[in-house]
Amino acid sequence: MVPYLIKSKVEDSLNKADILNVLGRLDGFFRPPLSSRVDLDSYSEKLLSRAEIDYILPDGREIAGLIAYYCNDAQSKVAYITYLGLLPEYQAKGIAGKLLDACISRCKLQNMHEIVVYTDEMNEKAIGLYRSRGFETSVVSRDRWCKGLNSIKLQKDLYA
Numbered sequence: 326m327v328p329y330l331i332k333s334k335v336e337d338s339l340n341k342a343d344i345l346n347v348l349g350r351l352d353g354f355f356r357p358p359l360s361s362r363v364d365l366d367s368y369s370e371k372l373l374s375r376a377e378i379d380y381i382l383p384d385g386r387e388i389a390g391l392i393a394y395y396c397n398d399a400q401s402k403v404a405y406i407t408y409l410g411l412l413p414e415y416q417a418k419g420i421a422g423k424l425l426d427a428c429i430s431r432c433k434l435q436n437m438h439e440i441v442v443y444t445d446e447m448n449e450k451a452i453g454l455y456r457s458r459g460f461e462t463s464v465v466s467r468d469r470w471c472k473g474l475n476s477i478k479l480q481k482d483l484y485a
Contacts, residue, residue: 339378344369347380347388351410356445357474359408376407379427381420389415392424396435404432406442409451416450425458433483440483446475455479 348365352358359365372378372393380391390411396404406428411421432440444451446465460479 339373339380341366341369341373343388344372344378344391347391347410348408350412351390354410354413356447372408377428377431379424379431381411381415381424383415390420390424392428394428394432394440396432396437396440399436402436402438404428404435404437404440406440409442421454422457425454429458429481429483438483440481442479443476444479446477452477452479455481459485 345365348359348369352360352365359368375397376393376395378391378393380388383389391408392406393408394404394406398404409421409424411424429440440460442455442460444455446452452462456479458481460481462477463480464478465475
């Protein structure tokens with residue numbers, strides 16, 4: 326097992342360059358690439374300023390993956406996972422599950438009632454991960470992110 330730390334942006338000095346570096350390194354692993362849907366520089370800035378971020382630092386080196394989510398809607402009490410990515414060499418080691426667990430815990434601390442995430446309906450690894458943590462499929466929609474691709478909406482009731 327690779328030694329690693331899971332850290333939060335609130336307890337460390339995470340910066341835009343760190344986020345942009347991770348997004349760039351993981352870009353080609355998304356279908357379609359994230360950069361075809363958003364400007365990575367602007368998205369990095371948005372995540373840093375508005376999202377909660379938990380990330381993995383293997384051996385204290387460069388960030389190898391992160392989860393970013395919004396859990397600040399006090400009215401609807403619905404949190405949204407906007408990004409979860411992990412370099413291939415760190416996959417299938419339980420690390421993505423630990424990142425998702427950190428997200429779930431923080432959302433509960435922020436008194437959210439539900440977490441929602443959308444992913445490509447063909448991304449079986451992601452769907453399996455979310456389902457393993459109690460997320461349930463609610464909707465399949467076409468062309469949400471990219472023409473011709475279907476996305477699946479998964480949601481978790483935090484107090485079921």
